[in-house]
Amino acid sequence: MSHILLVIPIGLIVIIAAVDLALPRSVHLGPLLVVAPALTASFAGPRCTAAIGALALAADVVSGLGQGVLRSSEHNVEMLALFAVSAVVVVFRVVHERHLAVLHQVRSVSEIAQRVLLRPLPRRVGPLRIASIYLAAAAEARIGGDLYAAARTDGVTRLLIGDVRGKGLPAISDAAASLCAFREASHGPTTLPELMTRMETSLCQNLTEHAETDTDAQECFVTAAVAEIPDAEPKVHVIACGHPPPLLLRGNRVLTLQPDQVAPPLGLELLTESEPRPATFPFEPGDILLLYTDGVIEARDRTGTFFDLPAHLGERAGEDAGTLVERLRERLFEHVNGHLHDDTAMIAVERLATPEP
Incomplete structure (x- = not known):
């Protein structure tokens, strides 16, 4: 099910990048790409979240090249922020996966205990x-x-x-x-x-x-x-x-x-x-x-x-x-x-x- 839902953040990245390239240089939609990895973290694991974050970063680079602002300080800060947010949500997913594993073990032990009692x-x-x-x-x-x-x-x-x-x-x-x-x-x-x-x-x-x-x-x-x-x-x-x-x-x-x-x-x-x-x-x-x-x-x-x-x-x-x-x-x-x-x-x-x- 999570693989099917990956279509949503990928589609958002494509749409945001395409619209950004079509708009004038004064309007830049790159900051909106942070939505993709944040959304992916709600249903997918850390690997998929990291992959979507890398894809969003690549789309931001392409958008910056197309508008000619790749080396500007504003764009560099934007890319750094996108990387930082993607890293944070990946770490969040890793911690969440570990908690789920522990919870699964606790459930298994409690279910066995109930069957014994x-x-x-x-x-x-x-x-x-x-x-x-x-x-x-x-x-x-x-x-x-x-x-x-x-x-x-x-x-x-x-x-x-x-x-x-x-x-x-x-x-x-x-x-x-x-x-x-x-x-x-x-x-x-x-x-x-x-x-x-x-x-x-x-x-x-x-x-x-x-x-x-x-x-x-x-x-x-x-x-x-x-x-x-x-x-x-x-x-x-x-x-x-x-x-x-x-x-x-x-x-x-x-x-x-x-x-x-x-x-x-x-x-x-x-x-x-x-x-x-x-x-x-x-x-x-x-x-x-x-x-x-x-x-x-x-x-x-x-x-x-x-x-x-x-x-x-x-x-x-x-x-x-x-x-x-x-x-x-x-x-x-x-x-x-x-x-x-x-x-x-x-x-x-x-x-x-x-x-x-």
């Missing part, structure tokens, strides 16, 4: 079809404050979604500690309350270690919701720790799975005082369970109106989990006019009539 969820486990989506608020970011995971053991599927409240390395470390604790505990013979307690213990230990070197660690905690779905029973068990309750889509009805007991967020050292109790809700074939972070329901449009997730969720017309999540993503971006102000994650779980062979 947020492993892709399976599309099909047992009688469940799963679809997920993660949207970072920062356009250049690959790692945000939201997290999700899935674990499978003994005919039971467990799903985690959470939101780290904090910033910097402590927030990323808390997300890693929560995910590791969830994955480790889910594969063992642990109940859902025991799972949350182990996540709380792991997160508090992680926060204590970071508090010695980073004062921001004291402000970190994690809101989380865990859903346990057995294969043999049309039920779902939910524990919410300061997290928005899941939504259940049954036909065109949207039900809020609000547990009777909402536990405090993880990391505040309050969960160990009273073990949370899971709430049980019907989850029948054809139903879709939606887990989400508050970045969805707190997204605002230009007028300050929040995104009405239940209303958009209830517009389902025979959609499966994957199609539903994609439609919600499109509606969310339309609502915020393409600019998210908080990280967003959603997991849609559809119970099928027949389990996976």
Whole structure:
């Protein structure tokens, strides 16, 4: 694309030189040639910018010869200025290219880190079809404050979604500690309350270690919701720790799975005082369970109106989990006019009539 755009500065050089030769000696357009290398620097690399600067300098020499002012002091100053500006924009492009290379490396590392932390969820486990989506608020970011995971053991599927409240390395470390604790505990013979307690213990230990070197660690905690779905029973068990309750889509009805007991967020050292109790809700074939972070329901449009997730969720017309999540993503971006102000994650779980062979 940049090679095609080179036609513009080359055309400007030719036009300026031709018009300059046609005008009287008292009118000189040579100073306008500086536009060509400056314009080239906006889209091309340093080599192309230097080549356009050299071409503009050559055109200025030809123009000076044609008008008979090549050896005049005014023309010499003009050529020196053109050379200086061309050199400056070339140096600018060199520095810019180096910054782009560093940024590319940082993006690659952050993308790898995200893949390690947020492993892709399976599309099909047992009688469940799963679809997920993660949207970072920062356009250049690959790692945000939201997290999700899935674990499978003994005919039971467990799903985690959470939101780290904090910033910097402590927030990323808390997300890693929560995910590791969830994955480790889910594969063992642990109940859902025991799972949350182990996540709380792991997160508090992680926060204590970071508090010695980073004062921001004291402000970190994690809101989380865990859903346990057995294969043999049309039920779902939910524990919410300061997290928005899941939504259940049954036909065109949207039900809020609000547990009777909402536990405090993880990391505040309050969960160990009273073990949370899971709430049980019907989850029948054809139903879709939606887990989400508050970045969805707190997204605002230009007028300050929040995104009405239940209303958009209830517009389902025979959609499966994957199609539903994609439609919600499109509606969310339309609502915020393409600019998210908080990280967003959603997991849609559809119970099928027949389990996976």
